[in-house]
Amino acid sequence: MKRSTRFFFRSFYLSSVVAFCLIIGILGISKAYEGIRLIGFGEYRSAVEIDDGSIKIFDFTLRF
Numbered sequence: 001m002k003r004s005t006r007f008f009f010r011s012f013y014l015s016s017v018v019a020f021c022l023i024i025g026i027l028g029i030s031k032a033y034e035g036i037r038l039i040g041f042g043e044y045r046s047a048v049e050i051d052d053g054s055i056k057i058f059d060f061t062l063r064f
Contacts, residue, residue, distance in 0.1 A: 029047075030047035030048070031047075033047045033058055034047055036045065
């Protein structure tokens with residue numbers, strides 16, 4: 001029982017570290033995109049926008 005508990009916590013710790021790194025990376029990319037749009041094009045544009053029937057992520061549009 002002790003070995004499986006230790007294995008679970010080790011796996012949980014490793015998974016949480018990987019998820020944390022991915023989330024921080026995506027947030028950093030989003031902030032960089034917003035800064036580039038503001039400085040390069042002179043407009044404020046959010047990295048993720050939800051409009052009527054479409055979702056814009058960076059410059060890609062998903063329509064529903």
